[in-house]
Amino acid sequence: ATWGYGNDNGPATWVKSFPVAAGTRQSPIDIVPTAAKCDTKLTENPLTVNYSPEPAMELCNPGLSVKANIKSKSVIKGGPLEGEYKLEQFHLHWGSADKQGSEHTLNGKMFPAELHLVHYNATKYSSFGEAVDKPDGLAVFGIFLKISDKPHQGLKSLTDVLSEVQYKDKSINIKQEYNPVCLLPDNINKYWTYLGSLTTPPLCESVTWIVFEEPIEVSEDQMKAFRALCCGECGSAPIVDNYRPPLPLGNRQLRASFQ
Ligand SMILES: NS(=O)(=O)c1ccc(Cc2ccc([N+](=O)[O-])cc2)cc1
Numbered sequence: 113a114t115w116g117y118g119n120d121n122g123p124a125t126w127v128k129s130f131p132v133a134a135g136t137r138q139s140p141i142d143i144v145p146t147a148a149k150c151d152t153k154l155t156e157n158p159l160t161v162n163y164s165p166e167p168a169m170e171l172c173n174p175g176l177s178v179k180a181n182i183k184s185k186s187v188i189k190g191g192p193l194e195g196e197y198k199l200e201q202f203h204l205h206w207g208s209a210d211k212q213g214s215e216h217t218l219n220g221k222m223f224p225a226e227l228h229l230v231h232y233n234a235t236k237y238s239s240f241g242e243a244v245d246k247p248d249g250l251a252v253f254g255i256f257l258k259i260s261d262k263p264h265q266g267l268k269s270l271t272d273v274l275s276e277v278q279y280k281d282k283s284i285n286i287k288q289e290y291n292p293v294c295l296l297p298d299n300i301n302k303y304w305t306y307l308g309s310l311t312t313p314p315l316c317e318s319v320t321w322i323v324f325e326e327p328i329e330v331s332e333d334q335m336k337a338f339r340a341l342c343c344g345e346c347g348s349a350p351i352v353d354n355y356r357p358p359l360p361l362g363n364r365q366l367r368a369s370f371q
């Protein structure tokens with residue numbers, strides 16, 4: 113049986129096929145700002161984002177989320193990272209209602225959705241596949257989404273075409289130039305960072321998480337567009353509540369780039 117988010121294949125069952133689910137550096141976690149240690153080393157070497165426009169970005173529906181594959185040389189470095197990490201893909205997790213959907217929580221509060229920009233350590237490894245199971249292999253930006261009355265312009269290029277990837281294994285090319293930098297919050301200097309894992313199987317403990325304090329704002333219509341995506345072919349269930357609930361921080365250090 114393949115893993116998913118239902119009752120018989122959801123997060124509580126993943127440990128059967130992926131024992132690392134019970135590991136000591138699993139993600140997501142509940143972010144408790146008062147428990148974070150403000151670390152000036154994070155600001156001495158500021159997080160730097162050098163994203164470039166994607167000439168033709170592929171948007172696909174793998175059945176459990178919606179994913180954009182990146183081909184350009186978009187890289188990040190600094191902050192908690194050693195070396196340069198290259199953007200590989202981005203995807204989202206969302207709820208069936210606005211009260212839930214994010215994977216990381218903030219003082220126990222869930223956001224309606226969470227955007228993940230996935231990077232691999234291009235200084236040390238030659239591909240995402242090689243980096244995916246290394247302790248310093250990946251770096252993922254976690255960005256909370258909150259509802260506002262205005263649509264998010266950067267996401268609009270994607271939410272306007274989600275109907276074309278409504279069913280599993282559908283994919284389209286976004287022709288007009290797209291720079292993923294439009295997905296970042298205005299202030300990327302305020303974030304929390306900790307050592308964690310992929311939040312879906314194979315749950316590799318290979319991710320340096322960077323979760324931004326500032327959410328991006330999306331409209332209710334844009335959330336409805338995500339909730340209209342289907343897990344399979346026409347008539348299959350909608351993709352909703354594709355989030356893993358938080359795991360214990362254990363004796364990991366949660367660091368903050370700000371006071
Ligand atoms: N949600 S998340 O932690 O940002 C995340 C990021 C990337 C991936 C993609 C992925 C990672 C690994 C594999 N694999 O090894 O078979 C397949 C897919 C899965 C999950």
Ligand SMILES: [Zn+2]
Pocket residue numbers: 203204205228311
């Ligand atoms: Zn994710």
